Amino acid sequence: DVLLVQSGAEVKRPGESLTIxxxxxxxxxxxxxxxxxxxxxxxxxxxxxxIDPSDSFIDYSPSFQxxxxxxxxxxxxxxxxxxxxxxxxxxxxxxxxxxxxxxxPLDFWGQGTLVTVSS
Amino acid sequence: ExxxxxxxxxxxxxxxxxxxxxxxxxxxxxxxxxxWFQQKPGQAPRLLxxxxxxxxxxxxDRFSGSGSGSDFTLTISRLEPEDFALYYCQLYQTPITxxxxxxxxxx
Numbered sequence: 355d356v357l358l359v360q361s362g363a364e365v366k367r368p369g370e371s372l373t374i375x376x377x378x379x380x381x382x383x384x385x386x387x388x389x390x391x392x393x394x395x396x397x398x399x400x401x402x403x404x405i406d407p408s409d410s411f412i413d414y415s416p417s418f419q420x421x422x423x424x425x426x427x428x429x430x431x432x433x434x435x436x437x438x439x440x441x442x443x444x445x446x447x448x449x450x451x452x453x454x455x456x457x458x459p460l461d462f463w464g465q466g467t468l469v470t471v472s473s
Numbered sequence: 474e475x476x477x478x479x480x481x482x483x484x485x486x487x488x489x490x491x492x493x494x495x496x497x498x499x500x501x502x503x504x505x506x507x508x509w510f511q512q513k514p515g516q517a518p519r520l521l522x523x524x525x526x527x528x529x530x531x532x533x534d535r536f537s538g539s540g541s542g543s544d545f546t547l548t549i550s551r552l553e554p555e556d557f558a559l560y561y562c563q564l565y566q567t568p569i570t571x572x573x574x575x576x577x578x579x580x
Binding site: 389398399400401404413415416449451453456457458459460461463464465466 | 474504506508510512517518519520523524529561563565566567568569570571572573574
């Protein structure tokens with residue numbers, strides 16, 4: 355079975371950094387892009403960017419380029435989302451999701467990681 | 474970047490009713506890379522429809538998608554209790570964009 359399992363909830367202070375992980379199983383990790391999606395409390399879904407694990411090519415949404423870094427470790431079948439200089443407005447649930455290509459939908463999603471940024 | 478606008482924001486309906494959700498794009502979409510997701514509280518989104526009208530694996534046939542150009546719809550033929558949720562449309566050509574969502578709530 356295809357599974358994307360994300361790391362657990364985090365509580366951070368403003369200005370800190372954090373890394374969220376997304377471990378894949380049940381499929382060829384290198385064959386599918388991993389996307390990251392943000393959902394602020396009570397709000398809709400926002401695409402942050404995606405990475406092709408086969409060559410580490412990355413597409414960032416212009417809205418998130420700058421404080422966000424997406425990476426993978428193919429030996430661990432894991433993708434990462436790093437957020438720096440955290441602000442209270444980064445409080446959100448972050449999801450990873452895979453798709454085969456731009457011509458294919460995001461078909462499997464991680465369970466989400468709740469990040470709370472508070473002083 | 475294409476903007477997707479969903480309407481209405483909230484629908485109050487009863488089980489058994491038929492519901493049509495709208496997703497309008499800010500410009501013509503020349504591909505069929507339009508999907509619909511369902512999201513329940515505390516859960517990740519679930520893929521319902523892709524390529525405008527293709528049901529994802531395991532999705533009941535009461536869900537159907539249609540549209541072209543800049544106007545797309547998700548129809549639920551008869552609402553079941555488990556269908557009360559948030560629904561998002563999504564354009565999955567890069568940059569990926571989501572609509573703002575429509576909440577289907579119990580009347």
